Amino acid sequence: MQEPEFKETTVKETTIPEINTQMGNLTKLQPPVQPQEQWLKYGQQVSGFLGTLPDYIGKFFDQYQQPIVSIGLIVTAVVTVKVLLAVLDALNDIPLVAPTFELIGIGYSVWFIYRYLLKASSRQELSSEITTLKSQVLGNKKAES
Numbered sequence: 001m002q003e004p005e006f007k008e009t010t011v012k013e014t015t016i017p018e019i020n021t022q023m024g025n026l027t028k029l030q031p032p033v034q035p036q037e038q039w040l041k042y043g044q045q046v047s048g049f050l051g052t053l054p055d056y057i058g059k060f061f062d063q064y065q066q067p068i069v070s071i072g073l074i075v076t077a078v079v080t081v082k083v084l085l086a087v088l089d090a091l092n093d094i095p096l097v098a099p100t101f102e103l104i105g106i107g108y109s110v111w112f113i114y115r116y117l118l119k120a121s122s123r124q125e126l127s128s129e130i131t132t133l134k135s136q137v138l139g140n141k142k143a144e145s
Contacts, residue, residue, distance in 0.1 A: 061068065092098050116126040134140075 091101075116122050
């Protein structure tokens, strides 16, 4: 068997002027016209806008104060309910807590039935308490006894 002969080839390094002549002339970018003045103009516009931004925000809040507060309260209520449900779900995952809560609920239901629903006099007392509470919430001046 004969070993193949290797020929040593040299790679000719090409310089940038040779590449330009081979590919054609490269176009040069023109310097921008008045770059400093444009940046100064944009900077003045941005600083003017940022300078008047607190006035715009103050006028907007003064004009729409009631809807903004209402939306804020609604968002706060939704977040509070979600956090409360997450806490209850976390408590429900702890062993023996869920059955304990069930026993507490059953016990309170039994006490409420015994205290307010078994006798006619206690039912009248419950009715008067509900009427008083209703009048306090709704703002009626006459409370039925």
